[in-house]
Amino acid sequence: ELPLELWPLTRLTLLDIRFNELRTLPPDVACLTALEALLMGGNRVQELPVEAMVRGLGCLRLLDLSPWHRLRDVHATEQTLRTALPELEVLLSDPPADPTVQQVDTGPALPPQGADPSMEAQLMPLSTPTLHARLLTVFGLRMPHGSSAHHRRMLLRRLCECHSGRGPRVERRITGFPLPPALAGALLEELTATSWPRPRERGKVAAGEYLTVSPANAGRHPRLWALAAETVAVLDPSFAYTAIAATKNFCGSPHIDTHDVGYQWALSLGTFSGGGQLCLEVAPDEVAVIDTQARAAKVDGRFVHWVRGYQGDRFSLIFFRTRGAADPKAAAVLLPPLKDAPGS
Structure with missing residues (x-):
């Protein structure tokens, strides 16, 4: 349910409640009289409080139900709202992707050392x-x-x-949680010796190598899979993940992990310098710049993120989940109260 503290925010103009497993939108939403944009796709709401919305949301200009919704009689609801609020735009789904529109930065020039993509x-x-x-x-x-x-x-x-x-x-500069040196060394040794797949996975991102390991193919990478389990046991023992992504020299490539249903742990290894931080857009005017070199951070890949330019070889390991109940999309970066890792 939405928090009661939300309704007194009468000057709020944008409410983004996408992917929160909500089943109801209470009539109290009418209290948000300055609201101009309501983004609520990816929830399980079956009926909107139309009368309350018409009564209180006269400033509403955008109702975004994309990429999916569970509304019953959605077209009748849309017609009622548009009749009462003539300037309202209702988006039921995102327009289909056009093959001429690039979704990631695939230009030939990678960001230089210490720089971000355009x-x-x-x-x-x-x-x-x-x-x-x-x-x-x-x-x-x-x-x-x-x-x-x-x-x-x-x-x-x-x-x-x-x-x-x-x-x-x-x-916003953030320093990740330090990995135990012995574990970081073992991970780097294994990633350096990894036999990378051909053709490379995820060909549209800028990376020298890319590999996804899950229970289905863990037998081909047993040492890496075992070290991954050891890493999670140190970082976050209750963290559930369905796969890991290993990369070498991933750089730039802003993207959203659209199939993720929760937070991920991200770490990087290697002797790279002059950059290589993991960057996430946490707000329209704010970017988190996270040092993950021999460190790890818990982030939400459903926010736009990329890797800042650097020199040298950079390996990364991402633990993510694409199945199960979705975590609400809230903070882009989680900073759990973790103690220093053993032996760090």
Whole structure:
């Protein structure tokens, strides 16, 4: 359920409650009289409090139900809301991906040492409804809706201009949880000796090597799988994961892990220098820059994230979950009260 503390926020203009396993949207939502954008896709709500919404949400301009919803009689609900709120745009699903629209930064030039991919590349993974919502709620720009590749490129350009006008985004520096040196050394030794698959997995991301290991193929990488289990036992014994992703020289490539249903643990290893931090967009004007070198961080891959440019060889290991009940999308970075690792 939504917290009661939400309803007194009468100046709130954007409410993002996507992927929270919600089954009801209470009539109290009408208290949010300044609300302009309501993003609530990925929940199990079957009926909206239409009368309350019509009565209290006169400022509402965007109701985003993408990428999926469970509403009954959705078209009748949509018609009722649009009749009462003529300026309201209702999005039932994200426009289908256009093959001409790149979802990741696949240009030939990787970010140089200590640098990030371009702002356009950082914004590219955002869905079209999210681009609309940010332009409206952060920059006060109401843009026409459309589903063409040209329309999406127009939104990206406009949003890049808006961010550029504000100057560099705030960076929040975070240091990951230190790995025990013996464990970090064993992981690095195993990753260095790993036989990487051909053709490489996830060919659209900028990485020298990429490998996914799960129970189905753990027999081909028994030492890596065992070390992964040992790592989780140190970091977060109750953490559940369905697979691990191992990479070598992953760089740039802003993306969203759309199949994730919860948090992931991320760590990096190697002698790289001059960058290599894991970066996550935690808010439109804020980026978390996380030092994961021989360290680990618990992050939500459903936020846009990338790796800052660096020199040298960088290996990474990601523990993630794509099955089971979804964790609510809340903080982009979790900082559990962990003690120093044994032997660190």
